[in-house]
Amino acid sequence: MSDNLKCHACGMAMVRDVRPNQVTYQGHAAEIEQPGWYCTSCDEVVLVGRDADVTEEAFVELKARVDGILPPSEVRRIRVKLGLSQRRASALLGGGPRSFQKYESGTDWITRSMANLLRLLDKDPARLQELIDPNAEPPPGPGRRRSTGPRRGEPRRAAG
Numbered sequence: 129m130s131d132n133l134k135c136h137a138c139g140m141a142m143v144r145d146v147r148p149n150q151v152t153y154q155g156h157a158a159e160i161e162q163p164g165w166y167c168t169s170c171d172e173v174v175l176v177g178r179d180a181d182v183t184e185e186a187f188v189e190l191k192a193r194v195d196g197i198l199p200p201s202e203v204r205r206i207r208v209k210l211g212l213s214q215r216r217a218s219a220l221l222g223g224g225p226r227s228f229q230k231y232e233s234g235t236d237w238i239t240r241s242m243a244n245l246l247r248l249l250d251k252d253p254a255r256l257q258e259l260i261d262p263n264a265e266p267p268p269g270p271g272r273r274r275s276t277g278p279r280r281g282e283p284r285r286a287a288g
């Protein structure tokens with residue numbers, strides 16, 4: 129990127145700077161520190177590279193707060209606190225395959241119901257155990273010790 133960027137609106141020089149700005153959503157506003165190229169003469173701002181990520185992340189956080197859902201950073205924090213991988217969290221809590229990958233990268237909005245579930249688990253992580261399907265991984269217990277012959281799937285060996 130060139131160091132003497134010219135403003136496409138007025139033709140004057142632009143300078144690299146970080147300035148206070150706002151993102152807004154449904155009448156709510158959040159303050160941000162916006163990096164970018166600022167025109168020395170008019171109000172023109174050009175965002176390059178990761179400059180726009182600052183805006184995007186601030187908007188996502190604001191929207192989550194206004195809509196009463198969880199921003200990606202919170203989804204991730206709670207999932208890690210629960211000791212779940214993204215894949216395991218999706219399988220256990222729902223939302224579809226790779227749902228947590230999408231929530232945490234911001235490509236998909238978390239639903240209100242999922243956000244509420246995570247909030248409850250955040251307060252009481254032990255209750256995660258209640259959601260784990262006992263039929264998914266049968267623990268070896270006294271009630272299941274019925275097999276006397278070869279188990280299904282095991283080849284029968286001929287004696288000799």
Ligand SMILES: [Zn+2]
Pocket residue numbers: 135136137138139140167168169170171172
């Ligand atoms: Zn300008």
